[in-house]
Amino acid sequence: MLxxxxxxxxxxxxxxxxxxxxALSRALVPYYPMAGRLVAGADEDAYLSIACxxxxxxxxxxxxxxxxxxxMTSPSFxxxxxxxxxxxxxxLSDALLLMQVTEFSCGGFVxxxxxxHVMADGARIxxxxxxxxxxxxGMGAPSVVPVRSGATIPPMPTPxxxxxRSQMQVxxxxxxxxxxxxxxxxxxxxxxxxxxxxxxxxxxxxxxWRSRTRAIFSGSDPDAPAMLFFPKNMREKVGAECGYYxxxxxxxxxxxxxxxxxxxxxxxxxxxxxxxxxxxDLLMDAGAATVVDLGRLMxxxxxxxxxxSSWQKLGLEATDFGRGKPARVMWQPETLPEKLGLPTAKxxxxxxxxxxxxxxxxxxxx
Numbered sequence: 001m002l003x004x005x006x007x008x009x010x011x012x013x014x015x016x017x018x019x020x021x022x023a024l025s026r027a028l029v030p031y032y033p034m035a036g037r038l039v040a041g042a043d044e045d046a047y048l049s050i051a052c053x054x055x056x057x058x059x060x061x062x063x064x065x066x067x068x069x070x071x072m073t074s075p076s077f078x079x080x081x082x083x084x085x086x087x088x089x090x091x092l093s094d095a096l097l098l099m100q101v102t103e104f105s106c107g108g109f110v111x112x113x114x115x116x117h118v119m120a121d122g123a124r125i126x127x128x129x130x131x132x133x134x135x136x137x138g139m140g141a142p143s144v145v146p147v148r149s150g151a152t153i154p155p156m157p158t159p160x161x162x163x164x165r166s167q168m169q170v171x172x173x174x175x176x177x178x179x180x181x182x183x184x185x186x187x188x189x190x191x192x193x194x195x196x197x198x199x200x201x202x203x204x205x206x207x208x209w210r211s212r213t214r215a216i217f218s219g220s221d222p223d224a225p226a227m228l229f230f231p232k233n234m235r236e237k238v239g240a241e242c243g244y245y246x247x248x249x250x251x252x253x254x255x256x257x258x259x260x261x262x263x264x265x266x267x268x269x270x271x272x273x274x275x276x277x278x279x280x281d282l283l284m285d286a287g288a289a290t291v292v293d294l295g296r297l298m299x300x301x302x303x304x305x306x307x308x309s310s311w312q313k314l315g316l317e318a319t320d321f322g323r324g325k326p327a328r329v330m331w332q333p334e335t336l337p338e339k340l341g342l343p344t345a346k347x348x349x350x351x352x353x354x355x356x357x358x359x360x361x362x363x364x365x366x
Contacts, residue, residue, distance in 0.1 A: 017061035017101040023136035060100040068108030082112030124245035126315030206269035222259035227305035
């Protein structure tokens with residue numbers, strides 16, 4: 001969700017929702033696959049494809065009688081700001097993209113965007129929303145020409161694909177959720193201890209990795225693996241064309257024993273995070289037996305792994321529909337057994353992290 005303040009729009013400007021809706025209809029000309037639907041292959045292991053059916057994008061224009069600031073304090077109200085898929089899981093007949101624009105009495109607004117990850121990763125949805133904003137501001141065409149074909153991206157060997165797909169499981173564990181705030185004082189202290197040679201993301205990832213490992217570490221198996229995953233943009237690495245808006249990211253892996261992570265200083269874990277291994281490189285350079293072993297490792301019980309993802313540099317914060325850039329970018333996940341780094345409002349000197357993690361089974365509990 002993109003949260004915009006009252007901004008500096010003129011009182012005679014057309015309603016924002018109508019302006020964005022018209023821009024959306026124009027954006028779907030160069031981004032026409034987004035108006036299509038998914039088609040399954042002949043067997044369950046086949047890739048999904050997009051049928052460019054032109055069925056469109058559901059769009060909801062809404063208004064609220066309260067001020068935006070009031071709405072942001074109500075978690076239940078936040079769920080009313082996006083259009084969601086009707087079922088528990090996505091169906092092939094569902095739209096690939098859904099949008100809702102809610103305008104508030106104060107002049108602020110929220111743009112809620114729901115999309116199928118098969119269509120694009122976060123960075124390329126940001127590309128699409130930036131294009132939408134350009135059209136809403138009156139530009140004749142998006143500044144970045146969209147490219148859908150991945151013809152320039154080299155194919156991966158079948159065993160590598162199988163190993164990567166083993167990591168993408170639909171999990172059914174009971175989830176516990178929590179929002180935590182990591183104060184800027186801790187982030188600044190660790191950065192100083194590292195000589196300034198680290199990012200906020202690396203500090204937050206290291207802190208979460210240690211905290212969660214300590215929480216689940218029983219001491220009975222000190223050599224049990226503690227895995228940290230996080231995504232990385234792979235476009236430059238694989239030679240994707242400028243404007244390509246498919247999925248093009250890979251997982252990075254940091255691996256240590258549970259006892260080592262639980263007893264380490266955060267600054268030492270930051271060094272491990274900085275020296276992460278690129279899973280794609282590991283798989284491409286490994287022999288067949290090693291590929292199988294890595295696949296088994298990545299598909300092992302996820303209760304002993306943590307994945308951290310930040311939305312701060314995807315480009316969503318650069319979207320401008322004509323009233324300035326958003327004051328805040330938020331994610332409203334349904335259920336996801338990961339750790340999510342979420343941007344706060346610009347004025348907040350801290351890192352706010354939303355956590356959704358699987359509850360331990362009887363076998364997992366210490």
